[in-house]
Ligand SMILES: [Ca+2]
Ligand SMILES: [Ca+2]
């Protein structure tokens with residue numbers, strides 16, 4: 001995510017420059033910090049306005065804009081952008097503050113889930129590039145996934161312990177649930193409830209500690225089992241996930257290694273050469289020098305929901 005850097009606040013030198021631009025006469029009191037309205041102010045000379053500071057406007061601070069704080073923008077908060085929120089976030093001045101979080105648990109229902117192309121996913125072997133050999137079967141798998149997401153079973157995500165959407169330690173989980181009202185049309189309205197298997201704390205089991213840094217969250221779920229596109233894709237590596245979340249949406253990627261025999265089965269089902277599994281295997285999970293697993297990368301887009 002692109003971060004918009006903070007503007008530099010006006011410092012003492014900056015104030016002096018501003019003052020020069022508005023034509024302060026020699027002798028203005030640059031260090032006048034007394035309360036507005038003291039009798040001394042009426043005798044203040046060299047300042048273009050009538051308040052106790054040294055700038056040319058009529059508010060109580062020492063910069064030249066029309067607000068009451070000391071930064072360089074024109075609103076009353078302490079950040080450098082012009083929206084109404086109070087953090088230095090990277091949103092497009094929509095007055096939607098994406099960083100603070102105000103609830104113990106957040107959950108989303110996955111609306112779109114696809115096997116990505118070769119550049120979608122995560123770096124599973126740590127060489128700095130995304131790994132997704134399963135992209136070769138994305139056409140076939142994505143058709144099956146789309147059909148599955150149209151049924152009563154839904155893919156769910158859940159976070160808890162979120163104190164700040166920008167930088168925080170929290171917990172993340174993925175899992176499955178049921179749309180018990182039989183109406184698929186309301187699943188992505190942001191208010192739908194889904195039946196999920198929750199522990200005594202109200203959380204899904206396939207979970208791990210997770211981190212939010214610079215508005216991007218990352219998680220590594222050590223063990224998982226999932227059926228995607230009609231195939232049981234039992235990971236032979238941790239499931240690595242990352243994305244950007246707010247109260248209303250959660251968008252990201254995840255990936256894991258799958259035993260290459262799964263790809264062999266997919267190849268047979270599609271009339272491809274089963275030897276594809278051997279030639280495409282790109283992960284050596286047991287470090288014996290022979291690649292034994294296939295990397296798989298997925299993209300997802302999820303919408304707020306509640307779990308019960
Ligand atoms: Ca890699
Ligand atoms: Ca936290």
Ligand SMILES: [Ca+2]
Nearest residue numbers: 179183184187
């Ligand atoms: Ca529904």
Ligand SMILES: [Ca+2]
Nearest residue numbers: 284288290292
């Ligand atoms: Ca191996």
